[in-house]
Amino acid sequence: TLARFMTGEDAQRAITPDGAYKAIKHYAGSIGIDAQGIGAHALRATAATNALQHGADLAKVQEMLGHANVSTTRLYDRRGSLPKDSAVFRVRY
Numbered sequence: 001t002l003a004r005f006m007t008g009e010d011a012q013r014a015i016t017p018d019g020a021y022k023a024i025k026h027y028a029g030s031i032g033i034d035a036q037g038i039g040a041h042a043l044r045a046t047a048a049t050n051a052l053q054h055g056a057d058l059a060k061v062q063e064m065l066g067h068a069n070v071s072t073t074r075l076y077d078r079r080g081s082l083p084k085d086s087a088v089f090r091v092r093y
Helices: 008-012 017-030 040-053 058-065 070-074
Strands: none
Touching: 017 040, 040 058, 058 070
């Protein structure tokens, strides 16, 4: 069962990519979402983007992700490219 991922001796070890995928698929399925295509990397990217959008320090997010170069972490920084800030939204038709 999925509970074994969170309890007992398994709780002392890092979850594997396969374990993360199975957990995501299980929880997504339980609320009616098709989890195909959603994996650990998508969650990692979402967490990084969300942290930056909510004011997290870029260096802290870099550390969290384990990036050697901050330019890699900047790829997740979408704060300056929100759709509502786009010039397209300022054009009057």
